[in-house]
Amino acid sequence: MGTWNCQRCGNCCRWPGIVKVNDAEIATIANFLNIDEESFLDKYTQLRPDRKGLTLISREDNSCIFLEGKNQCTIQPVKPQQCSDFLVKWFPKPEDNCNAIYKDD
Ligand code: SF4
Numbered sequence: 001m002g003t004w005n006c007q008r009c010g011n012c013c014r015w016p017g018i019v020k021v022n023d024a025e026i027a028t029i030a031n032f033l034n035i036d037e038e039s040f041l042d043k044y045t046q047l048r049p050d051r052k053g054l055t056l057i058s059r060e061d062n063s064c065i066f067l068e069g070k071n072q073c074t075i076q077p078v079k080p081q082q083c084s085d086f087l088v089k090w091f092p093k094p095e096d097n098c099n100a101i102y103k104d105d
């Protein structure tokens with residue numbers, strides 16, 4: 001079995017949709033940004049459409065609020081688990097413009 005290798009194009013950070021954050025991630029990211037959790041929640045999160053938790057805010061163009069330029073995540077060392085799970089757990093459909101390359105082991 002082969003593996004998909006992410007090409008770090010940043011397209012998945014620009015897709016419409018939510019980026020879940022849980023309590024532990026909120027504490028970690030707020031700490032990384034050197035702000036208190038309340039400021040982090042106010043500035044960077046909102047209620048998910050299903051109202052079951054929080055998501056990082058998207059910009060008008062659907063890009064994640066922490067995306068800088070084409071493909072730089074400004075919270076890369078502490079990005080949420082959902083982002084780390086990408087490709088492995090969320091392998092996208094071709095129409096989603098994922099540029100991952102498949103390599104046989
Ligand atoms: S937190 Fe970083 S990796 Fe996750 S969607 Fe936003 S910019 Fe992309």
Ligand code: SF4
Nearest residue numbers: 006007010012098100
């Ligand atoms: S769209 Fe695919 S190739 Fe591009 S950064 Fe996301 S997972 Fe990697």
